Amino acid sequence: MAIHSQMQLSFGVRRTFAGEAHWVTHLLDTPITIMDEPHHEIGIQHYAFDSSLAPAGKTALVVFIRSDYAYWQRIYGRRLYDSEQRQVSGIVLELLDAWHPGIRDDIEFVDEATPLSYERYTGNWQGASCGWLLTKDTLPLMIKGIPKRLPGLEKFYMVGQWTEPGGSVPIVAMSGRNMIQEICHEDYRPFVATTPL
Ligand SMILES: Cc1cc2nc3c(=O)[nH]c(=O)nc-3n(C[C@H](O)[C@H](O)[C@H](O)COP(=O)(O)OP(=O)(O)OC[C@H]3O[C@@H](n4cnc5c(N)ncnc54)[C@H](O)[C@@H]3O)c2cc1C
Known part of the structure; x- marks a missing residue:
């Protein structure tokens, strides 16, 4: 099984978040329902540690949410696909505004990516971001290894996220x-x- 499919909501904000933890996970007292799935926590990452990623005084906030590939594939190409994406970013925006009051007014750009966006950009099965999920079936392969050669094809070697469980x-x-x-x-x-300097 590959790593779970997910949505990525990215917000370009007129705030720096300098001095704040790069990745904060909010545990929700009441789970929120997104695409029929309950979510008990929401993680927010900011990128203030790299000033080259945004103009001065601004940064990006990114939220990943596990999401079903089959659902997005079913509605792909229909107006519903766009409205569902906007609905999810709207829910996340509400939460962001509660945790960072007034942030709604500082958001300059919103980008929604679905498992189909991941699939389109990476070619990965069901838009998986990192290859094989670590499960009780794939974990032993970390020790045993996944074959990296093909019988009868000399001088051919495979490396990358599909030949090592976990990817990244x-x-x-x-x-x-x-x-x-x-x-x-x-x-x-x-x-x-050698180790890069
Ligand atoms: C949105 C996102 C966020 C992520 N965040 C992180 C993170 O924070 N930290 C982390 O460690 N990992 C992260 N990952 C996972 C990480 O990026 C991947 O596990 C890693 O890049 C996979 O490397 P790879 O070399 O196996 O494959 P790829 O990086 O996909 O490289 C495969 C290359 O092969 C090329 N190619 C494909 N077909 C052909 C062909 N027929 N001929 C020639 N070339 C071909 C492709 O163009 C590509 O350049 C993230 C992934 C995604 C999608």
């Missing part, structure tokens, strides 16, 4: 590094790794 940038980088080490071994060449 660090694991993908490790995947490439480990494969280079194996190739060096096959070629009787020393493997040397």
Whole structure:
């Protein structure tokens, strides 16, 4: 099973959030229902740590919400697809405004991405963001490893988020590094790794 499909709501705000934690998870006393699914927490990330990401005095806020791929696929291409996205960002905006009073007036841009947006941009199955979900079936593969060669196809090696359970940038980088080490071994060449400065 791949990582759960999700929606991403991004808000361009005229606030910096400097000095505030990069990622805050709000535990909700009363769960909110989004696309028929109850959500008990909402995590908000801001990007004030990187001034190159927004003009001075501004930043982006990002909220990820687990969301069913099949639902979005069913309504894709219909007006409902757009209105459902706006409804979700509206619900999140209400919450943001409660946690950061007045923020509604400082929001300059709203972008909604659905699992279909992820699929369109990444080509990943059902818009998964990181490859295989870590479950009791996939966890042992972290030790055993997923085959990275194809029988009968010499000098072909696969690395990346679909060959390492869990995916993500660090694991993908490790995947490439480990494969280079194996190739060096096959070629009787020393493997040397350096850390970027
Ligand atoms: C919105 C989003 C947010 C994320 N946030 C994080 C995060 O905060 N931290 C984190 O660690 N991970 C994050 N991830 C996951 C992380 O980005 C991926 O796990 C990682 O980039 C996967 O690397 P990869 O090299 O396996 O695949 P990719 O980065 O998808 O690279 C595959 C490459 O192959 C190319 N390609 C495809 N087909 C062909 C072809 N036929 N011929 C030639 N080239 C081809 C593609 O163009 C692409 O450049 C996020 C993912 C998404 C989608």
